[in-house]
Amino acid sequence: xxxxxxxLVAEFCATPAPPVAARGARVFHAxxxxxxxxxxxxxxxxxxxxxxxxxxxxxxxxxxxxxxxxPWALRALLYVIEGGALVGWVISLPVxxxxxxxxxxxxxxxxxxxxxxxxxxxxxVKDMTLTFANVQNVTVEQGPLQRAFGIADLRVQxxxxxxxxxxxxxxxxxxxxxGLDDAPALRELIMARLRVGQDAGLGDPDDRGxxxxxxxxxxxxxxxxxxxxxxxxxxxxxxx
Amino acid sequence: xxxxxxxxxxIERPHRNLWTLYLIRALFTGPAFPVVAVVLYFRYHTMRYxxxxxxxxxxxxxFFRREIxxxxxxxxxxxxxxxxxxxxLGLADVLVQTAAGSASAEMTIEGLQEFEVVREFLYAKMRGxxxxxxxxxxxxxxxxxxxxxxxxxxxxxxxxxxxxx
Numbered sequence: 048x049x050x051x052x053x054x055l056v057a058e059f060c061a062t063p064a065p066p067v068a069a070r071g072a073r074v075f076h077a078x079x080x081x082x083x084x085x086x087x088x089x090x091x092x093x094x095x096x097x098x099x100x101x102x103x104x105x106x107x108x109x110x111x112x113x114x115x116x117x118p119w120a121l122r123a124l125l126y127v128i129e130g131g132a133l134v135g136w137v138i139s140l141p142v143x144x145x146x147x148x149x150x151x152x153x154x155x156x157x158x159x160x161x162x163x164x165x166x167x168x169x170x171x172v173k174d175m176t177l178t179f180a181n182v183q184n185v186t187v188e189q190g191p192l193q194r195a196f197g198i199a200d201l202r203v204q205x206x207x208x209x210x211x212x213x214x215x216x217x218x219x220x221x222x223x224x225x226g227l228d229d230a231p232a233l234r235e236l237i238m239a240r241l242r243v244g245q246d247a248g249l250g251d252p253d254d255r256g257x258x259x260x261x262x263x264x265x266x267x268x269x270x271x272x273x274x275x276x277x278x279x280x281x282x283x284x285x286x287x
Numbered sequence: 288x289x290x291x292x293x294x295x296x297x298i299e300r301p302h303r304n305l306w307t308l309y310l311i312r313a314l315f316t317g318p319a320f321p322v323v324a325v326v327l328y329f330r331y332h333t334m335r336y337x338x339x340x341x342x343x344x345x346x347x348x349x350f351f352r353r354e355i356x357x358x359x360x361x362x363x364x365x366x367x368x369x370x371x372x373x374x375x376l377g378l379a380d381v382l383v384q385t386a387a388g389s390a391s392a393e394m395t396i397e398g399l400q401e402f403e404v405v406r407e408f409l410y411a412k413m414r415g416x417x418x419x420x421x422x423x424x425x426x427x428x429x430x431x432x433x434x435x436x437x438x439x440x441x442x443x444x445x446x447x448x449x450x451x452x
Contacts, residue, residue: 063374171371172368172379175365175366176365176410177365178415179415205386219364219366220363277438278439282445285448
């Protein structure tokens with residue numbers, strides 16, 4: 048039933064195909080524990096919402112019983128509103144679950160030894176690509192609940208300021224890998240690349256085919272000329 | 288620099304579905320529809336892309352013209368973003384970011400149905416995509432040192448011939 052639902056959603060949303068592993072890339076989801084963590088959080092929110100619905104309802108009911116001369120129309124209106132709130136709450140259960148599960152299933156991480164791709168989103172699909180050569184810092188974040196589930200978030204930042212697409216969101220220069228069960232391993236992979244790199248990760252123009260400085264180039268030119276002369280002399284000597 | 292793939296070099300105008308998308312967006316602005324639609328109409332019709340060996344260029348505008356130029360080597364990260372309407376129209380935004388501190392992406396390549404090809408192309412041009420090993424081998428220093436080594440081998444062979452005589 049779930050897979051048929053997913054197929055329907057994918058059809059309607061024109062969901063792009065999942066990323067394919069190419070050239071030694073590792074394609075993976077967040078940890079299954081991440082899904083459980085999201086569900087636990089969501090259940091807690093749902094439970095507290097129910098309290099906020101049922102609490103006022105009970106209080107209202109008691110108040111209504113006190114005021115016995117309430118017109119019946121008002122009383123009916125009250126019941127309609129209360130009923131509506133309850134029905135809304137019940138409907139939100141499958142919807143919220145489906146959203147959380149879709150978000151988990153359509154969240155992909157693609158990691159190669161030099162680049163990272165994060166694909167996320169159901170309605171708005173976002174897909175971020177960055178190379179480790181541009182990474183400035185890597186942060187591992189873990190709250191108490193996440194620790195209980197054995198997962199951690201990894202934040203990978205490239206250079207450049209600016210806010211997120213909406214206020215409060217992390218900068219668009221941030222790759223956010225949520226719910227990894229082995230965040231330290233990925234952090235090590237990226238940090239190892241950073242240690243090898245000699246540059247600042249800011250697109251230095253000379254980071255390719257290291258251009259030698261003038262003196263070095265002149266010295267190498269001299270050596271080359273000397274070698275050629277020596278070779279010619281030796282060939283002349285051997286030829287005689 | 289290697290030549291551009293033909294699929295990339297051929298990109299010049301956005302796909303006409305971008306105009307459809309713009310109309311939908313304009314509809315969502317409600318009473319501002321006529322104004323927004325006119326602005327977006329001109330934006331769509333003047334939008335031009337150019338990919339060359341070093342970078343990508345994008346320009347649009349009639350009264351207020353704007354032209355963005357950025358080089359592949361300065362790209363920090365690439366985002367693909369597509370909403371429902373965009374995916375129904377087969378489009379996606381390619382957001383290209385450099386290390387500048389602007390709040391939004393430095394360049395938003397929109398209205399291309401070949402966005403995947405563009406993303407892969409830009410990714411292949413990014414720093415750190417390869418180690419630059421191939422270009423390093425072609426550097427003038429390496430070439431000179433190879434020639435020095437060849438000359439030294441020739442000297443030794445010549446000396447061998449003199450010695451055996």
